Amino acid sequence: METAPEPLVRLEGIDKRFGAVHANxxxxxKINSGRIKALLGENGAGKSTLMxxxxxxxxxxxxxxxxxxAVHAHLTPRRAIAAGIGMVYxxxxxxxxxxxxxxxxxxxAAGIWHHPRRSxxxxxxxxxxxxxxxxxxxxxxxxxxxxxxxxxxxxxxxRRSRILIFDEPxxxxxPPEIRQLFSALRQMADQGKAIVFISHKLGEVLEIADExxxxxxxxxxxxxxxxxxxxxxxxxxxxxxxxxxLEIDRPVVELRQPVLQVEQxxxxxxxxxxxxLRQGEILALVGVAGNGQSAMVRTICGxxxxxxxxxxxxxQPWADFFxxxxxxLVYIPEDRVGLATCHHLDLVxxxxxxxRRRFCKGPWLQRASATxxxxxxxxxxxxxxxxxxxxxxxxxxxxxxxxxxxxxxHRRPKLIVAEQPTQxxxxxxxxxxxxxxxKAREEAGILLVTSDLNxxxxxADRLAVMYRGRIVDLFSVFDKEKLARIGQMMAGID
Amino acid sequence: xxxxxLLPLLAAAVxxxxxxxxxxxxxxxxxxxxxLNLGVEGIMMVGALAAxxxxxxxxxxxxxxxxxxxxxxxxAAVHAQVCVGFRGNQVVSGLALTILGTGxxxxxxxxxxxxxxPGFQRTALPLLDQIPILGPVFFRQDPLVYLSYLAxxxxxxxxxxxxxxxxxxxxxxxxxxxxxAGLSFARLRWSAVVLGGLLMGCGGAYLSLAYTHLWSxxxxxxxxxxxxxxxIFAFWHPGRAVLGAYLFGGVMAFQFRLQALGTHxxxxxxxxxxxxxxxxxxxxxSVRRRGQAPPAALGVNHEPPD
Numbered sequence: 001m002e003t004a005p006e007p008l009v010r011l012e013g014i015d016k017r018f019g020a021v022h023a024n025x026x027x028x029x030k031i032n033s034g035r036i037k038a039l040l041g042e043n044g045a046g047k048s049t050l051m052x053x054x055x056x057x058x059x060x061x062x063x064x065x066x067x068x069x070a071v072h073a074h075l076t077p078r079r080a081i082a083a084g085i086g087m088v089y090x091x092x093x094x095x096x097x098x099x100x101x102x103x104x105x106x107x108x109a110a111g112i113w114h115h116p117r118r119s120x121x122x123x124x125x126x127x128x129x130x131x132x133x134x135x136x137x138x139x140x141x142x143x144x145x146x147x148x149x150x151x152x153x154x155x156x157x158x159r160r161s162r163i164l165i166f167d168e169p170x171x172x173x174x175p176p177e178i179r180q181l182f183s184a185l186r187q188m189a190d191q192g193k194a195i196v197f198i199s200h201k202l203g204e205v206l207e208i209a210d211e212x213x214x215x216x217x218x219x220x221x222x223x224x225x226x227x228x229x230x231x232x233x234x235x236x237x238x239x240x241x242x243x244x245x246l247e248i249d250r251p252v253v254e255l256r257q258p259v260l261q262v263e264q265x266x267x268x269x270x271x272x273x274x275x276x277l278r279q280g281e282i283l284a285l286v287g288v289a290g291n292g293q294s295a296m297v298r299t300i301c302g303x304x305x306x307x308x309x310x311x312x313x314x315x316q317p318w319a320d321f322f323x324x325x326x327x328x329l330v331y332i333p334e335d336r337v338g339l340a341t342c343h344h345l346d347l348v349x350x351x352x353x354x355x356r357r358r359f360c361k362g363p364w365l366q367r368a369s370a371t372x373x374x375x376x377x378x379x380x381x382x383x384x385x386x387x388x389x390x391x392x393x394x395x396x397x398x399x400x401x402x403x404x405x406x407x408x409x410h411r412r413p414k415l416i417v418a419e420q421p422t423q424x425x426x427x428x429x430x431x432x433x434x435x436x437x438x439k440a441r442e443e444a445g446i447l448l449v450t451s452d453l454n455x456x457x458x459x460a461d462r463l464a465v466m467y468r469g470r471i472v473d474l475f476s477v478f479d480k481e482k483l484a485r486i487g488q489m490m491a492g493i494d
Numbered sequence: 495x496x497x498x499x500l501l502p503l504l505a506a507a508v509x510x511x512x513x514x515x516x517x518x519x520x521x522x523x524x525x526x527x528x529x530l531n532l533g534v535e536g537i538m539m540v541g542a543l544a545a546x547x548x549x550x551x552x553x554x555x556x557x558x559x560x561x562x563x564x565x566x567x568x569x570a571a572v573h574a575q576v577c578v579g580f581r582g583n584q585v586v587s588g589l590a591l592t593i594l595g596t597g598x599x600x601x602x603x604x605x606x607x608x609x610x611x612p613g614f615q616r617t618a619l620p621l622l623d624q625i626p627i628l629g630p631v632f633f634r635q636d637p638l639v640y641l642s643y644l645a646x647x648x649x650x651x652x653x654x655x656x657x658x659x660x661x662x663x664x665x666x667x668x669x670x671x672x673x674x675a676g677l678s679f680a681r682l683r684w685s686a687v688v689l690g691g692l693l694m695g696c697g698g699a700y701l702s703l704a705y706t707h708l709w710s711x712x713x714x715x716x717x718x719x720x721x722x723x724x725x726i727f728a729f730w731h732p733g734r735a736v737l738g739a740y741l742f743g744g745v746m747a748f749q750f751r752l753q754a755l756g757t758h759x760x761x762x763x764x765x766x767x768x769x770x771x772x773x774x775x776x777x778x779x780s781v782r783r784r785g786q787a788p789p790a791a792l793g794v795n796h797e798p799p800d
Contacts, residue, residue, distance in 0.1 A: 080676075087674075093674040095664045096790065098663065102660055
């Protein structure tokens, strides 16, 4: 154990700045074959930057990369691939319009001619050999996220990569798919490949990793074998530098009148959806993305008319509610960069996107009073930096999400539809968002659409599991028996 | 009786459609790699003039054709440098190219107006021209038309059956996937734009060498724009481009005939027909089905992450 073998890759003094941000500060890291190394850190800690440098996507400002006997000042994607380094990026780099086999072989084919059938057979053999279930002739556009990830893995295996880097690989997967991924990772490590697993999810890291390196503010602050770390709490403290609550207190709130009633909602991929949401509760809609959640949200938020069935919002029928001012309903979309905010506008304009009615005087917009109001909110919601003149793109994901919440809660909603509100946020920001949602629950009914079970369990009073457009089951968060079977329900095994 | 009227019209449709076919195929190749080239009209003008002048000076129509194709590729290389090299706006660059090419060709071509060249002449293909209906329509044409029958096959094979074509389609769909695969994104787009320009140049050369046999101001007369529209009609597939090009060729040939017959319809109205059809085609094409979407990264320049 102590006589460490020669590492496959050694990073030495890697340094990288993006403008004022010092993303990597002279990082040293060894990657060994047959081991799964986790890079743990909050968003913006520099994990992805470091691995993008190793994959040749980003050029470092300083440092050296040792691969075997060779030393490089920087790599290009081509050289990294040739050196056996492969990376599955968080945003997959697949071509939707091409088939699985074409994606796998892209850039790898020798010779002039492309033989669709022959490459499909090759990829089918490769997939069978490692036990990844995929149809090589299928077009990527029709695949689920889990299947796409399998294509990315096949790409690396096809190139005979020896060092496989996975950037937040579980964020798009269902619990059964995560199991499959983990067993594939273990199998590949046993075959002598080096695996790097980038994550900010503590549980997963403790489960899968042999070695854990913790990054904070662009530096590796701790690196040990996984067994040498204690419980989750210790790991969380090392990662964030302060104590975090992984469990969150839920004050009891009295249930009041229904704010959303859905009866026998059909169409748009939905089947026979019925439920009720009352002021003072959080109903979490859980399930793998693509099982009808977005159709339901679109209907409830007035973006699509219900095909069949009854939807009543705040006591009013759907058509009446949305032909009026639709006040009392707020929507916190999953896509906070594209749908909830405008990237290039400043924060005041972004604030006015949904609150402008309150700051109107005839045809004139009262920008000064909106600015004052926003500045007060930014202090309340701890949005940093608290400067209303910034552009939306200058805020980090967590602060941008808090801005969206501040804006929407300012409208005193009675019904809140929140879609994946903490996706891509680090633990600190997640905790802030959770607190804000729990606080908002006192005044409103919240429909929380999430694919993160932890989040659902931390916040919700009741859970509704969606599968293929149906609500498979709806139960209280205290129903232990049903909670135990939630993974099967999400996968449609029942 | 009808055959006597119809067959020459169909033959004329093929002939008139040929320059549009070359240009449309060129644009398809360019757009499949993710680059929009609105400079087709200008490239065709320059190609037409270069072909004409070379053929006039050397007496070789073949040399003229090569010169037209070469100049088309050269002008397209300017577009490639602006869009791929400098990551400039593709629409602006293309429009500038059309204005530049049209103006340049009209200016440089002024001294040649009215001089006729032999160019390419009709030569029936033995045996094939004896096939009923198909023979007179397709196989009693000039050599450049025969060459144009091969062009869609060439483009289809290049796109679908070569490694280069696979990489090129990926470049038009997901630039970051191409870079992540270790391929040179810029080189792929460059090659597609230049090769596309070559085909557009062929289209222009056809007009002066085989269609009119002389140079006149504004020779291309909007055929480049029709090609841009036809790419959408063809859903970026070379096979459908053939159909579209001959359809337009048919309408153009038809209105010439109608004028020659001396109808009471004003000629300016008749001249509008092809462009009217362009609008209809575009409206019809907007009702597309799945799998007929444009390349996802069409018109999008790729910024490297660092």
